[in-house]
Amino acid sequence: MSFSKDKSTLKNPFKPLTPKSASGKGKLPQGQKTLANFFTTNASNKPLETKNDSVLNSSLERSQSFFTPPNNSAKSSLFLKKSNSSLDAFDQNDGMESDLIEIPAANNLKNSKPIGSLIPSRQTSRTSVVSATKALLLDNLRQSQSQKSSQPKKRINPWINNPINVKNPRLSQKERKEFVMPTGQSGITLSKEQEHVLELILKDRLSVFYTGSAGTGKSVLLRELVDRLKMLYGAKTVAVTASTGLAAVNIGGLTINRFSGCGIAKGSKEDAFRAASKSPENREKWRRTKVLIIDEVSMLDGAFLDKLEYVARQMMKNNKPFGGIQLVLTGDFFQLPPVPDRNGPPIKFCFESQCWNTVINKTILLQKVFRQTDLTFINLLNALRVGEINGEIESEFKKLAREVKYDDGIQPSELYPTRNEVDNSNRTRLNQLKTSQKVYHAEDHFSNERQKSLLEQTLAPKELILKEDAQVMMLKNKDETLVNGSMGKVITFLSMNVYLIIKERLRQNRSTWSELQHELRILSRCHGCDNIPEEAIEFSKKSQLGEDEFIELAKSAIHGTESLPLVQFTCKGQQRIELVERDEFLASESRSNDPTAASRRQIPLVLSWALSIHKSQGQTLDRVKVDLNKIFEAGQVYVALSRAVSKDRLQVLNFQKHKIMTNPRVKDFYKSLGSV
Numbered sequence: 001m002s003f004s005k006d007k008s009t010l011k012n013p014f015k016p017l018t019p020k021s022a023s024g025k026g027k028l029p030q031g032q033k034t035l036a037n038f039f040t041t042n043a044s045n046k047p048l049e050t051k052n053d054s055v056l057n058s059s060l061e062r063s064q065s066f067f068t069p070p071n072n073s074a075k076s077s078l079f080l081k082k083s084n085s086s087l088d089a090f091d092q093n094d095g096m097e098s099d100l101i102e103i104p105a106a107n108n109l110k111n112s113k114p115i116g117s118l119i120p121s122r123q124t125s126r127t128s129v130v131s132a133t134k135a136l137l138l139d140n141l142r143q144s145q146s147q148k149s150s151q152p153k154k155r156i157n158p159w160i161n162n163p164i165n166v167k168n169p170r171l172s173q174k175e176r177k178e179f180v181m182p183t184g185q186s187g188i189t190l191s192k193e194q195e196h197v198l199e200l201i202l203k204d205r206l207s208v209f210y211t212g213s214a215g216t217g218k219s220v221l222l223r224e225l226v227d228r229l230k231m232l233y234g235a236k237t238v239a240v241t242a243s244t245g246l247a248a249v250n251i252g253g254l255t256i257n258r259f260s261g262c263g264i265a266k267g268s269k270e271d272a273f274r275a276a277s278k279s280p281e282n283r284e285k286w287r288r289t290k291v292l293i294i295d296e297v298s299m300l301d302g303a304f305l306d307k308l309e310y311v312a313r314q315m316m317k318n319n320k321p322f323g324g325i326q327l328v329l330t331g332d333f334f335q336l337p338p339v340p341d342r343n344g345p346p347i348k349f350c351f352e353s354q355c356w357n358t359v360i361n362k363t364i365l366l367q368k369v370f371r372q373t374d375l376t377f378i379n380l381l382n383a384l385r386v387g388e389i390n391g392e393i394e395s396e397f398k399k400l401a402r403e404v405k406y407d408d409g410i411q412p413s414e415l416y417p418t419r420n421e422v423d424n425s426n427r428t429r430l431n432q433l434k435t436s437q438k439v440y441h442a443e444d445h446f447s448n449e450r451q452k453s454l455l456e457q458t459l460a461p462k463e464l465i466l467k468e469d470a471q472v473m474m475l476k477n478k479d480e481t482l483v484n485g486s487m488g489k490v491i492t493f494l495s496m497n498v499y500l501i502i503k504e505r506l507r508q509n510r511s512t513w514s515e516l517q518h519e520l521r522i523l524s525r526c527h528g529c530d531n532i533p534e535e536a537i538e539f540s541k542k543s544q545l546g547e548d549e550f551i552e553l554a555k556s557a558i559h560g561t562e563s564l565p566l567v568q569f570t571c572k573g574q575q576r577i578e579l580v581e582r583d584e585f586l587a588s589e590s591r592s593n594d595p596t597a598a599s600r601r602q603i604p605l606v607l608s609w610a611l612s613i614h615k616s617q618g619q620t621l622d623r624v625k626v627d628l629n630k631i632f633e634a635g636q637v638y639v640a641l642s643r644a645v646s647k648d649r650l651q652v653l654n655f656q657k658h659k660i661m662t663n664p665r666v667k668d669f670y671k672s673l674g675s676v
């Protein structure tokens, strides 16, 4: 490394850059975007853009346009609908949704009321909340009640600007009666059928199993439900669990095995109770539980559910079903089944458990599919779900073998049944790149070997190897458009200080993206060097940023903090560039407020040329390629193909009718619900 300029003649790299150097650049050719356009600080300023002019999208656009830009000084996190007329317009569209199917279980305690009578005020029930303290909730209630004649309320987006702060905001009995829960989650307005499920659980206090095909919004509904239940009863009384570690991580909960204290519960129900009651903390946890939520219930063994039911009655010293605990189960039994135990008895689905009919008061089928909007595609997926593939449907799927070309260079996620195939595919693709590489080692915090091994279940890898041009997927929700599952491409690696200068600089600059990508890569090479590399000095003479400015940036890059991946994401059809910082991943059995929680700090990205079908369950993927050659499990093909948002962005290789496996017991169960 050498200097071609005397250090003393160089400007102070830490001095803010002046706009002066931005001047003098030629105008952009027509239609070309400046790089500054790609850097978005607040995606919520833009309405959602979708190609389909469907009822759903137009509803979404309308509801999106009601948001005002974030406002820090506002009383945080309350979203309110703008006016009655817009609500009416929305409701008309709602009328086009398919009818609710509600299946009373054999012993239903109550019949549910008609939707209209369950929702006293359409206006308040359509208001939105993401997080709020008790005071804010009541404030919202008062405001919304006096809102009809007043000004439209300002909305702010707490996901972006405000920390979420739900500290056990319990409402009193009286307050609860008055309180009509608002809806939230990054601007998503729940559909009638989703709201109906909430009403059954929150108002009628029924134990509910809600199901529905892939993409019907079960997870969206669950997240909303968890927020609301915690607000109503207090966080500690709501047990949020899932059948697998991965699913538990997705909803910020524990595995049901861990929550219950039963462990793997291979023995009798009495053994399970003995294990669970060993620790006083565990007994206390059970006794304060009012609601138990279990997600991805298709993967939960029915025999385990029976043991749990017994444990609950013993713990609560109450002989009512589940010891009087309200139960909320969700999942789709046509998706992945429980993992069989080679040495144990054959698996049972939960609906085959002895307690099922006693503990579930209501079963609800969500019918409206949100993930896809093309009705033909939805029908094809439904045929796949129930395994009814006639010649016509088979030929439709076979047509999807064609290659799909994407003009932004981001390749589709390849889905494979086995982890080995996934690792091989990603490794091969990474090795093919001859670009710069960076290795990120996870920063793990744990207090024992068990916690250490649990950390390996988090989505974030212990060692993440990235290269420029590598295809990656985001693992965290950042705001409305950059979410878990967003796909992108690594541009280069920059330290935060250089990124901030460049970001500011590019707001005033009219250079195009293709012109600057190379400059950023050269700046990236300066990181950690003793002196400015020759290559950078040479390049500075033709830099779009101007020679002096480029040299200043190069000096900043030398002294920069950790070099982080700069990623170009495609979010809801728009390009967006972000420097991705480390984030925290809790082990599945840890709680965020527990100081002894096991956690991993890692860059929230994974290579995403390939994913396992198992990991893809629960995800919405923008572009998908599936090879059905090695499929071995019922539900696998359905899970894989139903991740795609449209047929146009799905490639299916080796589609053969005989590969589509559906469990006949699952089919019979759904037939008994009248849905097949």
Ligand SMILES: Nc1ncnc2c1ncn2[C@@H]1O[C@H](COP(=O)(O)OP(=O)(O)OP(=O)(O)O)[C@@H](O)[C@H]1O
Pocket: 060, 188, 189, 190, 191, 194, 212, 213, 214, 215, 216, 217, 218, 219, 220, 221, 332, 370, 371, 617, 618, 619, 620, 642
């Ligand atoms: N009420 C709604 N309005 C608009 N979009 C919604 C709504 N509910 C869900 N969605 C969207 O539909 C997509 C699928 O939702 P979600 O993942 O909750 O479905 P799911 O039933 O859990 O699917 P799966 O069974 O495949 O895991 C997501 O992109 C989500 O944002």
